[in-house]
Amino acid sequence: MHTETTPAQADVSELDLVKRSQAGDTDAFDQLVTRYRTRVFAMIYNMVHNEQDAWDLAQEAFVKAWKSIGRFKGKSSFYTWIYRIVMNVTIDWLRKRQVKAGGAEFDDAIELKQIDPASKTVPKADPLPHKRMEHKEIRDRIDKAIEQLSPEHRAVILMKEIEEMQYHEIAETLGCSIGTVMSRLFYARKKLQNALRDVYENV
Amino acid sequence: MKTFEEKWTAWLDEKLSGKELEEFEAALPDLQVALAEKRDARRLGVFLKEQLAAQRLTNEEFFSHQIRERIARETENDSPERATGTTWWTIPRLVWCGATALALFLITTFMFLGQQESSEQSDYLTQILKSQVNPVDSPNATVSIFESKTDNKVTVLWTEGLQSLPADYAAK
Numbered sequence: 367m368h369t370e371t372t373p374a375q376a377d378v379s380e381l382d383l384v385k386r387s388q389a390g391d392t393d394a395f396d397q398l399v400t401r402y403r404t405r406v407f408a409m410i411y412n413m414v415h416n417e418q419d420a421w422d423l424a425q426e427a428f429v430k431a432w433k434s435i436g437r438f439k440g441k442s443s444f445y446t447w448i449y450r451i452v453m454n455v456t457i458d459w460l461r462k463r464q465v466k467a468g469g470a471e472f473d474d475a476i477e478l479k480q481i482d483p484a485s486k487t488v489p490k491a492d493p494l495p496h497k498r499m500e501h502k503e504i505r506d507r508i509d510k511a512i513e514q515l516s517p518e519h520r521a522v523i524l525m526k527e528i529e530e531m532q533y534h535e536i537a538e539t540l541g542c543s544i545g546t547v548m549s550r551l552f553y554a555r556k557k558l559q560n561a562l563r564d565v566y567e568n569v
Numbered sequence: 570m571k572t573f574e575e576k577w578t579a580w581l582d583e584k585l586s587g588k589e590l591e592e593f594e595a596a597l598p599d600l601q602v603a604l605a606e607k608r609d610a611r612r613l614g615v616f617l618k619e620q621l622a623a624q625r626l627t628n629e630e631f632f633s634h635q636i637r638e639r640i641a642r643e644t645e646n647d648s649p650e651r652a653t654g655t656t657w658w659t660i661p662r663l664v665w666c667g668a669t670a671l672a673l674f675l676i677t678t679f680m681f682l683g684q685q686e687s688s689e690q691s692d693y694l695t696q697i698l699k700s701q702v703n704p705v706d707s708p709n710a711t712v713s714i715f716e717s718k719t720d721n722k723v724t725v726l727w728t729e730g731l732q733s734l735p736a737d738y739a740a741k
Contacts, residue, residue: 390644392637392640392641392644395640396633396636396637399633399636400629400633403626403629403632403633404625404626404629407624407626407632408621408622408624408625408626411624412621412624421626421632424626424632425632425635425636425639428636429636429639429640429643432636432640432643433643504620505620508617508620508621523617524617524621526614527613527614527617527618528617528618528621528622533584545571545572545575548571548574548575548578548579549572549574549575549578551578552574552575552577552578553574555578555581555610555613558613558617559609559610559613562613562616563609565616566612566613566616567612569616
């Protein structure tokens with residue numbers, strides 16, 4: 367995972383920054399924030415699709431991380447640990463918002479015929495007119511497709527495809543088994559393939 | 570035992586190898602369709618990475634500044650759980666404080682009661698002022714004069730074992 371660091375900051379090991387933060391050094395924690403703020407924000411934004419909400423949730427996640435950094439034992443990498451906080455904060459928020467809005471449960475199920483590879487689930491998309499889709503239009507389509515996924519499925523597909531995290535890292539972040547991660551990835555991919563095929567085949 | 574979904578995902582991400590890969594591909598009803606699906610899924614991954622990874626945090630310094638301020642406020646209000654990961658009012662500390670408070674209460678109570686008893690005693694505590702006994706007339710007799718310590722107006726003449734009070738006796 368790439369982090370946002372200057373050459374001078376790179377000299378300081380992450381573990382050292384964590385230990386200093388645990389001792390109450392806010393400057394050390396500030397450096398950790400600098401390293402991860404962009405990625406954390408981008409991850410949350412891709413899940414909630416609103417800049418202000420993503421900003422607030424990222425802030426909340428970092429403040430929570432500061433409060434509980436004493437409990438970080440170094441058994442996992444720091445970014446896995448902070449991503450776990452980020453995911454808990456974001457998934458909780460999405461669930462609460464869904465309850466407030468009185469929305470229906472996220473439909474994670476897909477038709478059986480879409481699972482069976484022999485059923486030719488790769489229909490050729492209809493070609494679009496001879497013009498490329500505008501970037502905003504593409505982004506809107508992606509956002510809408512991701513919104514159809516449950517928070518857990520969103521988290522899995524984004525951590526895998528954007529952050530390029532390994533199965534075991536995703537499992538650690540979400541507090542579930544590797545099998546669950548793989549299963550969620552299967553359904554999330556299928557849904558996004560069906561929803562976005564005409565877009566990514568024509569971009 | 571992996572489910573079909575798990576195997577499919579592992580196959581898409583090139584995590585299957587050897588005998589497991591052979592068995593999985595052999596079990597697929599149509600390998601060509603599955604391979605097309607695999608290419609499609611990988612295309613989706615590349616597409617998402619291209620489109621979503623570009624999201625930037627604007628005003629990064631202000632973002633960090635806000636976090637610093639929130640942390641400073643939080644630190645003022647209550648110090649965060651640092652290295653120990655515990656709060657001050659742990660159960661052992663509560664027990665310790667309770668035991669200390671009980672001990673203090675008992676000590677204070679005993680001290681107070683002790684003072685009360687000595688105060689009661691002092692009311693009756695008397696001082697032998699004079700003792701005059703004629704050993705010839707009354708060999709076993711004692712004569713004592715007591716005076717209250719707290720109230721000097723009260724004087725008690727205590728006689729014991731006297732046959733008779735000597736005529737020339739004068740209590741002072």
